[in-house]
Each structure stands twice: as structure tokens, then as C-alpha cells.
Amino acid sequence: xxxxxxxxxxxxxxxxxxxxxxxxxxxxxxxxxxxxxxxxxxxxxxxxxxxxxxxxxxxxxxxxxxxxxxxxxxxxxxxxxxxxxxxxxxxxxxxxxxxxxxxxxxxxxxxxxxxxxxxxxxxxxxxxxxxxxxxxxxxxxxxxxxxxxxxxxx
Numbered sequence: 257x258x259x260x261x262x263x264x265x266x267x268x269x270x271x272x273x274x275x276x277x278x279x280x281x282x283x284x285x286x287x288x289x290x291x292x293x294x295x296x297x298x299x300x301x302x303x304x305x306x307x308x309x310x311x312x313x314x315x316x317x318x319x320x321x322x323x324x325x326x327x328x329x330x331x332x333x334x335x336x337x338x339x340x341x342x343x344x345x346x347x348x349x350x351x352x353x354x355x356x357x358x359x360x361x362x363x364x365x366x367x368x369x370x371x372x373x374x375x376x377x378x379x380x381x382x383x384x385x386x387x388x389x390x391x392x393x394x395x396x397x398x399x400x401x402x403x404x405x406x407x408x409x410x
Contacts, residue, residue, distance in 0.1 A: 295310075
């Protein structure tokens, strides 16, 4: 029987005729208790946190101040509010798009299905205005300077 001293911790080893067996203290492993146990091996930190092994323990280092808890599983109120607001904007956007599509479909059904065109008078008025702008008559008056007197002025 032998006793190993490892950094103030004691491991007890038994030398059997053909085998060598050590009873390691908590936190140590290996044939001669020479390896530190990796406590992060079976731990999963949440929300992209990083597991850091320490002596006889582990620590999950949360990224930023938005997460907390032993495994960074607690989400801050700020993140919860951001999620709710982003979903709300998404729902409002989807609703607006659906309303526009519905309006277009209803207008097409009225025009092509029933022959009703509710915007036809307005469209005609706009076309008339555009045509008037294009065909505006040009009035020109010529003024002659130093012209010989005409028969009408005498």
C-alpha cells in the first residue's frame, strides 16, 4: 500500500501482485491520480455560454449581461421585451401586406368579375389633365420694331 500526495490532497493506492489500483480524491483521476477531472465534459451551458473548468467544479461564463444563472439559462427582461416587440412588428407587417393584397384582389374582382370600376372617373379626369398639358395652345404675337407704316395706320 502506498499513499500519493497531490497538491495537499491524498490519493490511496493499493499495490496488488499484478495490478496497481489507486483511490483518487474528488477532482482527480488517472492510474496514479495525476489528472484533474474535466467537469465541463458532461455539462452544457446554454445561450452560447462558455464552460470553464475549475478545481472540483465548473463555471458557465455567460456572454454579455443578458443571461445569468448556473448554466446561463435565465434570460433578462430586456431580451424578452425585444422578442415580443420584434414579433409584434412582424405581425403588423404581415397584416399590412395581407390587407394590401386583399384590397387588390377585391378591386380586380369588382372590375373584371362585375364590370364595376370604382376609380374610373378619377382615372378619366387625370388623363384629361395630362392631355391638356401636352396640347396646350401656344399664342404668339409678333411685334415689329421699326416696321414701315401700314396702310391702316394712315
